[in-house]
Amino acid sequence: MPWRGIVVASCLLAIGCDRDHGSTxxxxxDAPAVAAVTTATPAAxxxxxxxxxxxxxxxxxxxxxxxxxxxxxxxxxxxxxxxxPLPLSGPGYRFTxxxxxxxxxxxxxxxAALVRAATHVDAHHPKSDPPAILTxxxxxxxxxxxxxxxxxxxAGRDADVMFYLQREDGxxxxxxxxxxxxxxxxxxxxxxxxxxxxxxxRIDLPRTWAFVAALLADDTVQIQQIYVVEHVRAxxxxxxxxxxxDPAILARFGDVTCQPRFPHDDHMHIRVFCTAEDIAGGCNxxxxxxxxxRALLKSQGAAPVAPPKRKTAKPKxxxxxxxxxxxxxxxxxxxxxxxxxxAWAKPPHPGRxxxx
Ligand SMILES: [Zn+2]
Numbered sequence: 477m478p479w480r481g482i483v484v485a486s487c488l489l490a491i492g493c494d495r496d497h498g499s500t501x502x503x504x505x506d507a508p509a510v511a512a513v514t515t516a517t518p519a520a521x522x523x524x525x526x527x528x529x530x531x532x533x534x535x536x537x538x539x540x541x542x543x544x545x546x547x548x549x550x551x552x553x554x555x556x557x558x559x560x561p562l563p564l565s566g567p568g569y570r571f572t573x574x575x576x577x578x579x580x581x582x583x584x585x586x587x588a589a590l591v592r593a594a595t596h597v598d599a600h601h602p603k604s605d606p607p608a609i610l611t612x613x614x615x616x617x618x619x620x621x622x623x624x625x626x627x628x629x630x631a632g633r634d635a636d637v638m639f640y641l642q643r644e645d646g647x648x649x650x651x652x653x654x655x656x657x658x659x660x661x662x663x664x665x666x667x668x669x670x671x672x673x674x675x676x677x678r679i680d681l682p683r684t685w686a687f688v689a690a691l692l693a694d695d696t697v698q699i700q701q702i703y704v705v706e707h708v709r710a711x712x713x714x715x716x717x718x719x720x721x722d723p724a725i726l727a728r729f730g731d732v733t734c735q736p737r738f739p740h741d742d743h744m745h746i747r748v749f750c751t752a753e754d755i756a757g758g759c760n761x762x763x764x765x766x767x768x769x770r771a772l773l774k775s776q777g778a779a780p781v782a783p784p785k786r787k788t789a790k791p792k793x794x795x796x797x798x799x800x801x802x803x804x805x806x807x808x809x810x811x812x813x814x815x816x817x818x819a820w821a822k823p824p825h826p827g828r829x830x831x832x
Pocket of ligand 1: 626629634635636744745746
């Protein structure tokens with residue numbers, strides 16, 4: 477069964493992979509208020525226009541004022557007020573069908589920026605059949621706070637984003653958490669014990685670069701970190717250079733990208749800084765805080781605020797051994813890939829920062 481195979485495959489070497497269990501769907505967020513229409517007179521005024529239909533319910537993030545939401549505290553300990561759900565689908569994107577829909581809430585700034593960037597990619601690349609769709613994974617819970625399988629994603633400022641993928645013939649392939657090797661290739665193993673259902677895939681670099689570049693160019697949101705494996709980072713930088721990207725965007729991409737302990741070879745984790753408004757509401761930034769972010773906040777009469785120092789319990793994450801045990805039998809191609817994968821799960825070469 478593909479679902480089991482994929483989730484387990486992405487967890488096999490994961491220190492922090494998402495087990496996605498134990499939660500119940502939240503009620504849909506309140507719909508925007510609509511004025512009551514009186515029926516007392518025969519000449520009743522026309523009904524107000526219906527609010528736009530947003531897949532999955534909730535307000536359209538592109539219409540909301542940033543003050544609608546406030547990120548409180550830090551990504552690892554915080555919470556979220558006025559969390560807005562990413563629409564379940566829109567032009568060129570979808571929220572992963574493999575996760576509960578309650579796990580797609582973030583700040584207005586983050587959710588709207590994700591939607592705009594995906595829409596931009598969709599509008600600026602050739603149409604195809606099947607269409608190239610960005611798949612977004614966990615963002616956060618409606619009120620932030622703890623979310624199963626993650627240490628962060630608690631303050632509405634983190635989002636997991638799959639790479640755009642394609643088949644070997646270049647046709648788009650569904651966005652899934654498929655680990656990619658240093659050539660940018662991976663396999664949708666499906667049933668891990670059955671080699672006959674394996675589908676080779678590779679990263680769609682032009683679209684993946686265009687997405688991150690659009691996010692970095694969006695001045696309503698400041699990207700603090702993009703956690704991604706070193707070899708995909710290098711490929712995206714090369715793609716940006718080849719596409720003659722704005723040097724400022726390339727430099728910013730270089731600044732904010734790093735590989736964490738769990739190598740992030742099957743998705744990117746994107747984190748945004750607190751806005752000045754959110755800082756006034758109790759938003760805390762953790763390291764690194766870049767000079768350009770301090771300068772921007774200063775120009776807005778604000779400064780970053782660190783979270784209070786305290787010891788926090790380590791979240792319970794799936795170990796490699798647990799994931800392997802859960803995975804059951806695997807064919808030789810899967811074990812060979814996992815053995816190769818050890819090579820890039822290590823800290824990057826000297827000179828490159830290994831992010832926490
Ligand atoms: Zn994440």
